[in-house]
C-alpha cells in the first residue's frame with residue numbers, strides 16, 4: 146500500500162497521534178476521560194505519541210507536568226516541536242551550529258543531536274517559544290539572519306493560552322525578526338506535516354493506519370490530513386462543531402472529547 150491510496154473506514158487503525166492542549170489537558174487541568182482514553186490505548190498496546198507545538202519544555206518536564214494533572218505518559222511518548230525541529234536539522238545538516246532564542250526544551254533537543262550552540266557565524270538561527278525574550282537576543286538573531294544564517298522557527302502559533310489571556314508566542318516574535326530582516330522562517334511544527342511524519346517515524350507507524358486527534362482545524366486536522374492520516378476533531382478545545390463547515394477540508398470524525406472514544410479504540414470509524 147502507498148500513501149496515495151484512499152483509505153476506507155474499514156482499514157485497520159494501529160496507532161495514534163494526539164495533540165496535548167485542548168485534547169488531553171487544559172493547561173494544568175485534565176480533560177475528563179483523557180486518562181481513561183490513554184489507559185485504553187496502553188491496555189490494547191496501541192502505540193501513541195502525544196504532540197505539542199510548545200517548545201519550552203523537555204519531554205521529561207512535560208511528563209512531570211502531565212503526571213501532576215493525573216496523566217501518566219512516558220517521556221518517550223511525548224513529541225514536541227523542539228524535537229521535530231532537532232530531527233529536521235539533524236537530517237538536513239548533521240553536526241551543525243545554531244544560535245537559539247528559546248528555552249530548555251529547544252536547547253536540550255539541539256544538544257542531543259550534537260549541535261553546537263553559538264552566536265559566531267551559525268548555520269541557523271532557531272527560534273522557539275520563550276517567556277524571557279531579551280532585546281539583546283532578538284538583536285543578535287536579526288544580525289545573524291542578515292549575515293546569512295538560515296531562519297528556522299519551531300512553530301507558527303501567534304499566541305498561546307494562559308489563565309489571564311493571550312500570551313505572545315513564537316509566531317509573533319518570528320514576525321518581529323521577519324519585519325526587521327525581510328526573511329521568513331521555515332516553521333517545523335504543526336501545521337507542517339513534517340511534524341506528523343517525524344512523529345510517525347518515531348513510533349514506527351504508517352500514515353494510513355494512524356489517527357491524528359486534535360482540537361484545532363487549522364493546525365491538527367490539516368496537518369494530519371496532509372500527512373495522509375485519518376483525523377478526529379475533539380470540540381473540547383479551540384474549534385467548535387459549527388466551525389468545521391467553514392474550512393475547505395474536514396476531519397474524518399468529530400467528537401465532543403476523547404472520553405467519547407473510550408470503548409471504541411483502536412478503530413472508532415467502524
Ligand SMILES: [Mg+2]
Pocket residue numbers: 164165166167168359360361382
Ligand atoms: Mg491543541
